[in-house]
Amino acid sequence: MNATLTADIARLRRTNPQIFSAPLHERLRTWGLWLGFLAVLAFGLWWIDASPMRIANGLNKLGLLVTLMIPPWPGDGLWDYIYAMFETLAMAFLGTLIAFVVALPLGFLGAKNIVPNWLFHFGLRRFFDAFRGIDGLVWALIFVSAVGLGPFAGVLAIAVGDVMVFGKLFAEAIENVDNKPVDGVRASGGDNIHVVRLGVFPQVFPVMMSHVLYFFESNVRSATILGIVGAGGIGLQLSDRIRINNWQEAAFIILMILVTVAIIDAISRRIRARLI
Incomplete structure (x- = not known):
């Protein structure tokens, strides 16, 4: 049974190679899109000054506000x-x-x-x-x-x-x-x-x-x-x-x-x- 399955997979690789491995130009395009997305994300975070220190300070102030809200009255x-x-x-x-x-x-x-x-x-x-x-x-x-x-x-x-x-x-x-x-x-x-x-x-x-x-x-x-x-x-x-x-x-x-x-x-x- 394993031999038959292996033979079927090998035949599929020969007849439909795109199922198992995308062509080089498609892989390059996919990686290019992901790199472009990450570059836009990084630029956006830099543009709004979303630095780790600023986020940490904001979370600290938010925690202080939450404590001031308790108990609601x-x-x-x-x-x-x-x-x-x-x-x-x-x-x-x-x-x-x-x-x-x-x-x-x-x-x-x-x-x-x-x-x-x-x-x-x-x-x-x-x-x-x-x-x-x-x-x-x-x-x-x-x-x-x-x-x-x-x-x-x-x-x-x-x-x-x-x-x-x-x-x-x-x-x-x-x-x-x-x-x-x-x-x-x-x-x-x-x-x-x-x-x-x-x-x-x-x-x-x-x-x-x-x-x-x-x-x-x-x-x-x-x-x-x-x-x-x-x-x-x-x-x-x-x-x-x-x-x-x-x-x-x-x-x-x-x-x-x-x-x-x-x-x-x-x-x-x-x-x-x-x-x-």
Whole structure:
């Protein structure tokens, strides 16, 4: 049996030598890519001055901050923190809801099987891509300057940032629908409105809701960061406590955020599983 196996391996080496040993130029290319990657990594670490001494000092200071956070304590601001947490949740919910309502017609307009005009489709998709490149934190800074401090700026930042992403995701979902229900509606005399309402929308609605729920989870975390730049909510409370070096209350707020996000993630995951 061993002799047969050895003979089979020898035959494979003769007929398919590339399986056992890559050609020299491929090995050189692979080594060149790895050396290039290591060179870029080394240059990046040098550029940001990531020296071992600096890392060690940072870890020591981080350990000191952790000791200052223990035990987490709300102090006299427990109800203020709870109110700010609900404000953050409301900010994320309203921003996601507004984005969904606005992006729904944009998704249908951006789908090739709904609007077959390639020039319109190309322009709308590039419009989505252009605005998707702007981070929500940038939108928050813009709207804080435009409408002032508070949750309204955060809602606008989340809504505007998510509209373009929803529009692209919805359009792609609509383009991938099964044509059999669509053909069935047309065959029974339905017009374009009936096709969209009865043939397309029932197929894509679960996918859309799955995206919306996922983004709501993400927006709860984003709303916390937006609060730090002036959009209100629990992020503003956290920023204030860090600014005055009140680390015990800062740790309590961080724990509140972690627990809230975990609860929302668990609920959202179950809802998405039912929808899908």
